[in-house]
Amino acid sequence: MAKLQPVRGTKDLLPAEARRHRHVEDTARRITELYGFGEVVTPIFEFTEVFKRTLGDTSDIVTKEMYTFADRGGESLTLRPEGTAGVARAFISGGLQQQLPLKLFYRGPMFRYERPQKGRQRQFHQVGVELLGVESPQADIETIAMGARFLDALGLKDRVTLELNSLGDAESRAAYRDTLVDFLNAHRDALSEDSRERLERNPLRVLDSKDEGDKRVVADAPLLSDSLNEASRAFFDQLTRGLDAVGVSYRLNPRLVRGLDYYCHTAFEFTTTDLGAQGTVLAGGRYDGLIGQMGGPATPGIGWAAGVERLSLMVEELVEPPRPVAVIPVGEAAQATALTLTQQLRDRGVAADLGFSGNLKKRMKRANGLHARLALMLGEDELAKGVATLRDLDSGEQEEIVLDRIVAHLCEKD
């Protein structure tokens, strides 16, 4: 039994860390609900085809990162590497076009075979949203503003920057593609092997390369913004004016492209310098071609996804568990009363801990370890008098309380 270890790139979330994750997810759910988004839960695996069709055969995810396997019936299945494909599939297979516009929120684990680093795992978690059925930039404004609001609610407003770009419509991208291919061909020798291949199959992806040599070439590449047609420019203008109007600040980044085939017009990322190389915490864009490309009715869409691990690393210091009342029976005879009182407190919604064993000293130590706010001490002599001692563990003050009044007293204190 050599392998009693987590698989490389996976992690156990122990309570403190799981709590931070939940805080990030709960905040996302709360904020997206304010904007009228409802949660959708799609399966964690799909037919491999679902991802191949949406992410494109040339994307990094499809070529290198997917966990694909044949099930016992011989079907090729893939653990979802991202959330949009499954939501789009659910939209098509559920026949949801009558319900447009649709505002959907999702969360949960994603799987990508990549090199694990801080903020980069093989099983990681995302929260994300998709807004389907709205062609106008109003949807982009609302979706991006909601992302900003979410990060703000996590207390990260001053630690992230919104970077924004337009990829234009299909016509603009085709025009740009020609210009870019000419440029990249002229610098072919300086490109990495991966990028030379991308150049043949999907040249825009070269702009997204993380290879240092590629980055140097790309730094001088022509800009997409110079190839935008009138309509694409107007769309982007409306978006930036809308963001100005709702007070969301951004930095134009003409080099920003998204790694997936189906994006058009709006591309954006919220980035931070606090996490080293893994600086993107929330990223998204518009994908008007996606659902049509999958075989569904042509339906515009925009969405984003945020990495829960990365956000959780940033909010680390903020999330505290509820501080319990430590119930401390001293001596055998007090056990039964302690058990009943603890149960009554929990019934009333008060967090309570009943150490399982030990003398007063040991139990006080446990109470401090749990960061308990109060200790309720039940000594035999006190019980005989029908009272217990309540000690405030912050101030050290203590008072005697009649047993029958304890639960009510502690509930009032909440």
Ligand code: ATP
């Ligand atoms: P990166 O450039 O960091 O690889 P990406 O473009 O592959 O990101 P997206 O597919 O846009 O990422 O996913 C959205 C977000 O999910 C990212 O911004 C990041 O916060 C998070 N994320 C992506 N891959 C991972 C991973 N392997 N581990 C942890 N978080 C991740």
Ligand code: MG
């Ligand atoms: Mg990636």
